[in-house]
Amino acid sequence: xxxxxxxxxxxxxxxxxxxxxxxxxxxxxxxxxxxxxxxxxxxxxxxxxxxxxxxxxxxxxxxxxxxxxxxxxxxxxxxxxxxxxxxxxxxxxxxxxxxxxxxxxxxxxxxxxxxxxxxxxxxxxxxxxxxxxxxxxxxxxxxxxxxxxxxxxxxxxxxxxxxxxxxxxxxxxxxxxxxxxxxxxxxxxxxxxxxxxxxxxxxxxxxxxxxxxxxxxxxxxxxxxxxxxxxxxxxxxxxxxxxxxxxxxxxxxxxxxxxxxxxxxxxxxxxxxxxxxxxxxxxxxxxxxxxxxxxxxxxxxxxxxxxxxxxxxxxxxxxxxxxxxxxxxxxxxxxxxxxxxxxxxxxxxxxxxxxxxxxxxxxxxxxxxxxxxxxxxxxxxxxxxxxxxxxxxxxxxxxxxxxxxxxxxxxxxxxxxxxxxxxxxxxxxxxxxxxxxxxxxxxxxxxxxxxxxxxxxxxxxxxxxxxxxxxxxxxxxxxxxxxxxxxxxxxxxxxxxxxxxxxxxxxxxxxxxxxxxxxxxxxxxxxxxxxxxxxxxxxxxxxxxxxxxxxxxxxxxxxxxxxxxxxxxxxxxxxxxxxxxxxxxxxxxxxxxxxxxxxxxxxxxxxxxxxxxxxxxxxxxxxxxxxxxxxxxxxxxxxxxxxxxxxxxxxxxxxxxxxxx
Numbered sequence: 001x002x003x004x005x006x007x008x009x010x011x012x013x014x015x016x017x018x019x020x021x022x023x024x025x026x027x028x029x030x031x032x033x034x035x036x037x038x039x040x041x042x043x044x045x046x047x048x049x050x051x052x053x054x055x056x057x058x059x060x061x062x063x064x065x066x067x068x069x070x071x072x073x074x075x076x077x078x079x080x081x082x083x084x085x086x087x088x089x090x091x092x093x094x095x096x097x098x099x100x101x102x103x104x105x106x107x108x109x110x111x112x113x114x115x116x117x118x119x120x121x122x123x124x125x126x127x128x129x130x131x132x133x134x135x136x137x138x139x140x141x142x143x144x145x146x147x148x149x150x151x152x153x154x155x156x157x158x159x160x161x162x163x164x165x166x167x168x169x170x171x172x173x174x175x176x177x178x179x180x181x182x183x184x185x186x187x188x189x190x191x192x193x194x195x196x197x198x199x200x201x202x203x204x205x206x207x208x209x210x211x212x213x214x215x216x217x218x219x220x221x222x223x224x225x226x227x228x229x230x231x232x233x234x235x236x237x238x239x240x241x242x243x244x245x246x247x248x249x250x251x252x253x254x255x256x257x258x259x260x261x262x263x264x265x266x267x268x269x270x271x272x273x274x275x276x277x278x279x280x281x282x283x284x285x286x287x288x289x290x291x292x293x294x295x296x297x298x299x300x301x302x303x304x305x306x307x308x309x310x311x312x313x314x315x316x317x318x319x320x321x322x323x324x325x326x327x328x329x330x331x332x333x334x335x336x337x338x339x340x341x342x343x344x345x346x347x348x349x350x351x352x353x354x355x356x357x358x359x360x361x362x363x364x365x366x367x368x369x370x371x372x373x374x375x376x377x378x379x380x381x382x383x384x385x386x387x388x389x390x391x392x393x394x395x396x397x398x399x400x401x402x403x404x405x406x407x408x409x410x411x412x413x414x415x416x417x418x419x420x421x422x423x424x425x426x427x428x429x430x431x432x433x434x435x436x437x438x439x440x441x442x443x444x445x446x447x448x449x450x451x452x453x454x455x456x457x458x459x460x461x462x463x464x465x466x467x468x469x470x471x472x473x474x475x476x477x478x479x480x481x482x483x484x485x486x487x488x489x490x491x492x493x494x495x496x497x498x499x500x501x502x503x504x505x506x507x508x509x510x511x512x513x514x515x516x517x518x519x520x521x522x523x524x525x526x527x528x529x530x531x532x533x534x535x536x537x538x539x540x541x542x543x544x545x546x547x548x549x550x551x552x553x554x555x556x557x558x559x560x561x562x563x564x565x566x567x568x569x570x571x572x573x574x575x576x577x578x579x580x581x582x583x584x585x586x587x588x589x590x591x592x593x594x595x596x597x598x599x600x601x602x603x604x605x606x607x608x609x610x611x612x613x614x615x616x617x618x619x620x621x622x623x624x625x626x627x628x629x630x631x632x633x634x635x636x637x638x639x640x641x642x643x644x645x646x647x648x649x650x651x652x653x654x655x656x657x658x659x660x661x
Contacts, residue, residue, distance in 0.1 A: 190236020
């Protein structure tokens with residue numbers, strides 16, 4: 001094991017160790033001093049675990065030079081081999097840096113955020129929260145570096161468990177446990193397919209080692225079925241149609257957890273898994289066609305749903321659904337580098353937006369944009385950071401999102417016009433047109449969010465939940481930027497959100513994002529593009545024009561309404577978009593309710609038929625025993641009379657039988 005593979009092996013181990021140590025801390029103390037001490041230790045473990053993994057990720061990025069792999073056999077069972085090891089390349093190291101950067105920002109931000117706006121009201125459940133964030137980070141890093149599909153599945157499932165715990169963190173909110181359960185169950189539906197796909201590839205190759213699976217010559221039927229099954233897991237984890245409904249409801253969790261899930265862990269895992277197995281998907285046009293349709297529907301569905309939300313976190317949640325549609329669309333048209341590029345920029349600007357939204361929510365005491373407004377002067381740092389984040393989300397040049405989204409659109413345009421890529425040209429047209437419409441819609445709802453939150457006049461008085469005389473940060477009722485522990489993570493994330501896209505001009509960066517060949521020893525020279533990821537063409541003017549149109553319409557609607565929410569311009573479509581075309585209701589009607597009815601029927605049958613038969617047999621035997629017991633305890637005269645009567649009956653029966661014979 002060389003230095004590179006050692007760093008890869010340590011990468012998930014460090015946050016996992018810190019997370020397990022945090023779980024061993026006592027849950028509470030009888031004294032305020034003891035509780036503060038536990039909280040400080042938990043904060044140290046949380047930040048050290050995340051920072052240590054970031055340092056390892058940066059070291060890995062510096063040392064990795066082409067594909068590297070190290071593995072050892074763990075289990076051999078029935079001709080199948082499961083290994084322990086890592087499979088590293090430039091893409092894995094860059095994704096690891098993105099994951100750990102967001103994790104550090106979330107851990108530091110959470111120290112202040114989970115004090116609930118008052119230093120004397122800290123969240124007593126912060127220690128397990130910080131530990132679970134580290135375990136969540138470790139699980140994602142295991143997915144990133146794993147060289148075996150079974151180990152990748154372990155990280156995949158641990159992420160699902162940690163997301164359940166973190167979304168349900170604030171149990172005082174009635175919607176939090178329900179949202180956590182919904183996220184857990186919906187993603188489990190997709191994970192069944194993911195598990196079966198892994199099993200099918202493993203059985204076919206005789207090994208679950210990723211290099212062996214990629215190098216094996218699978219039959220066309222096996223490859224197609226397995227890839228489609230894997231896409232079910234991708235749809236669940238990455239919130240793609242039709243398994244997207246859990247993600248907006250997951251906003252019931254703490255805002256830092258929303259940043260972690262949406263930016264660099266859960267929703268990114270599905271996209272990364274496809275790039276990890278890209279040679280298999282590239283050879284399966286059917287799977288890419290399904291992926292392209294799924295991506296296009298998700299992209300438009302998420303964007304349109306975001307236009308009519310009043311909750312600022314739900315706007316950002318639906319925007320994540322839409323942006324992940326761009327990522328899967330890039331994969332569908334055969335461009336993993338474009339998908340990974342947008343994944344990295346999305347991690348930066350979406351984490352920035354959620355943490356900035358958390359500062360706004362703490363300042364005004366609500367998540368509803370209809371009760372915000374006029375915050376740009378009182379919260380200038382948060383305002384400008386939000387401008388950067390929304391600009392990157394909408395694709396405003398020269399911010400990061402412009403370059404990465406242009407890479408996705410350029411790949412889709414090339415596939416549509418020239419038939420490049422493994423998928424049919426119709427998929428390229430579908431992704432390209434959906435992406436162009438998404439540009440305009442994204443610009444519209446991003447502009448609306450900025451106007452409703454930071455412009456106009458404040459719509460409601462602001463007050464601390466306990467004392468109306470003081471504000472959310474314990475000073476006065478005037479909203480202002482958050483304390484340093486919340487402010488600095490937001491400022492730090494603003495830098496990559498603004499500048500990360502410029503790396504697309506770098507040949508080195510482009511090489512890092514190329515798919516790793518099936519054999520780790522193969523040279524990658526044939527996969528290298530002649531230049532960086534960014535190749536601007538005259539067609540870039542089309543998305544820029546759509547960007548201006550979308551933002552201009554939102555601005556015109558806001559001005560025409562005298563500072564009113566431009567969502568009124570949607571008219572009767574507003575309720576349709578607000579409920580995301582009622583797909584959640586459809587899912588509840590078609591899937592949830594019949595499942596509940598079936599479960600209740602099965603329970604009733606079990607209780608009344610199966611248990612009833614067993615219970616009835618027992619009761620009958622008991623009743624018979626009680627009757628015999630009563631007869632055996634009869635008084636002597638009655639017993640003698642019974643014996644005599646029985647003898648007479650037997651004699652009479654014998655006489656009758658004799659006469660008949």
